[in-house]
Amino acid sequence: MDFIAYLKDSFTGSLNSILNMAIIIIPLMIIMEILKDLNILEIISKRLKPISNFFNISNDSVFPLLIGLIFGLAYGAGIIIESAEEKDLSKKDLYVLIIFLVACHAIFEDTLIFATVGANLWLLFITRLTVATITAYFASKVIEKILDNKERTDA
Template sequence: MGIDLFEAAWDGFVSGVHGLKNIVIIVMPLMVAIELAKDKGIMERITAKFDALAGFLKISQKAVLPLVVGVGIGFSYGSGVIIQSAREGELTLKDRYAINIFLSICHSIFEDTLLLVVMGASLSWLLASRLILAVAATLLYGRLFVRLEKEPHSSTTTL
């Protein structure tokens, strides 16, 4: 019995180390790539290409940068950008909710996705599901928000 438990513990240790070994191979280059991207301001430059996103997601132009940063690099990094922009009075409450809804569902898309792909998950399913659901939830919020805003004024809201 005691020996069995020791063996089980050892097996657990080995599978843990084995999993970590695969993760190291992915994480190290990724982290360097992210730092290089931050340094070169790549996120800011990419943001210009995503201008159309503001219209599509019904968010203001200023909300695109925290969104792109959060999706690419991570939630806390994106939040930092939100807090800074909000302090400068550039983001409305509606914008902040919209960004948070999107980022809650979809952030750190490179790191999170790759860590789980290493575990054997399907890359396309992971990427597609999170992006599609984040867009859908943000659009739904935009819809609901518009309806909530209009309701007191007009009774002719259509579904």
């Protein structure tokens, strides 16, 4: 295969990937806007208050956490970025959100993919969720102490 053909294949493959992501991300963002306008996000946030209390993060950061958990980082990135900008999420909220999602993004899709090649579905699912929860919980405590110490030294 010559260099021009390789570039052409790379370009068309990249373009197809971008279009496929747009097909998923744009409707997700539209749905999020509709849910926000109908105040359904507020209702969801109130029901998810135990999660935000557990991680000691704002209620506004729980919805992007769930989107990343379900759809993954690539597809959930638009929602995460939009929520961070619109809701003015704190640095702590963003750190805990990202730390959780590093270990446990796209939990259904990834777990099913690994299960098709022989991994134990439930063991993988529970392990990923447990590791993400424990790591994010302790990270929220450490970040809180760091920010408290910084506030005391800045004052």
